[in-house]
Amino acid sequence: MQYVSESTARDAVNKASTDLFSFVYKHAVKPVVFNQAPDIAHDQMISFCRAAGNIPPLMWLLRQMLDYTDPSLESEVMGLHFSNPFGLSAGLDKNCDLSTVLDAAGFGFETVGSTTSRPCAGNPRPWFHRLPEYDSMMVHVGLANDGSEQVIPKVEKAYTKAASMAMSISIARTNDDQCGDIDEGIEDYRISLERAAGRSSMVEINISCPNTHVGEPFNENPDNLDRLFTSLDSVERSQPLLVKMPLNKSWSEFKDLLDVLATHNVQGISIANLQKDRTGLSVPVQWAGGLSGGPCYEGSNALIANTYREFASRFAIAGIGGVFTPEQAYEKIRCGSSLVMFVSSLMFRGPQQISVFKRGLVQLLRRDGFENVSQAVGSGL
Template structure:
């Protein structure tokens, strides 16, 4: 018998266990433990499961050994931060920082927790979610429910210091409650959370584009955004800052926002938030919220390409929205994304999807002759 390398065996085991996880999620977990209850309840179950299993070290070690896939071609450095791979969980799912241990052991490159706000926030009346599987989408109407940035950032810092390789980012937003006031109040709200986050995570995301709040999105107006960033610029911090951008803007409007951002202490942008346009989709009118996943994909990629062409030498791009396959992730990278985030794929495909994406992206990069993922960024822009 010929010699079989340890790396070959590990790769074979990883692929086999990933396939097993995929089969089990599709045929057992998804129909009998996730999609058999309303999505709000399924979300609560998932968070409880992540919180509980994350405390069981032997179980996490087993998960890491079975599921985590590493490959040098996926390693990258973005905005001065090193990543084992470019894939991260987007803000919006793990609002209170309950999932980092599981995500770390499953092999995510990073996680963005939140969005979190200066005051604890109850969010909008339920239901918060509606499933739209025919569109690979969820209708989201949470309204920034979270425990408040004082608690969430403490948890994110502890998770970051204990992680194997997971980089932690925290997304901060304006509190969505009855105490909201004028623009100055909103600026102070963001500032409080940024001061709490300074130097305590790998990155900070400033979410100016949550579409499900009482006061709308006033900081997606260039003048207001400039005022906000003038204030945030004075908060001393070592980690890079990204701005989470709105999806439903014309390119001239979007470019005006990028022009403002480029004049401030901001290193990147997250493109983009939820899709508001339901044109062509069969969605009950009484269902409140905005669309994640598939309906965001094409519009987001177009904004990524345009942003990279004009601002790629100044702002790093984290692309989010509609990533379910390695080819879709690769397309976002070639459009200009240095980092790729997802949420809906975790719900519809299962936790092993991170491994599917990493293995598939590595194969695509090697097929096209790249030694590092960064070499592919922006090639189609």
């Protein structure tokens, strides 16, 4: 009885804290942040979280306030234990500056990067434009990061220190003037994977960044993809490996890529990257980049569902794109996602979204008679 009482008290504190965070972010923080240029706001957020992560009492308080837990959220995916299925997608924490804060807030995992074999300055700024009417950001970063030689040791340190959060490293091809032919691109990926071997919970290979000057040669030609993973297969590693897939493919084209990956040492598929199709959206033509958030939701769900139907016994699926409510997260799970990643929701709704998602998902699972999130995966098909 005492345990039940303590659990009920913690739940009440978490609910009140989450509601308070939501109110403060909506009425006090967001107006200030959105009054700044998004590039400036992004850099300030990274700096703030980097500093906050070095204050242990603050991190303890954050965990007490936001880290909602429930046994029904725990699962085993690709041989790894996850305290919950929710993770930060690649693209925000490029150099592993947020891990301490995310762990304290109760994320199930985070994906750092994408990082590249050489330090990369990225594309000319601005990198971001807000599209609040679509719950979206126009993103044109171009893989800016400090390089995998610097980033991966930081991930390894976070991986060993995290209380409950799994760590993933996203690896991409360097976007700079040294890029050459396909062989050079393969070597670029291989260098970073060799650096990452054994130093994180999992690795994601990003073959779908839409903002690089060399394009996406490894998802435009299945033969190129086969050559890439033939090389990567020979790198000894202990982690499961996922592949970050493009959104703007027909199912036939997408399946051709999956058929290639199914012949290699790949355990999971991340679906999907940014939306390149602006049809029906009022977006200034001079804004370069791909769309995050809302415009990705329907397309990614369709690809998740088709992938689950065809490859459920072969690949775990991490669903990405347009998750702003527990119901939207649950729909990705029902389509076949064992893991759910998000970024835009943090900026448009606030950091308490991780608690909102977890609490809401538990309620949806109980409503539908599931004892564990794993039982709900693919249940909508």
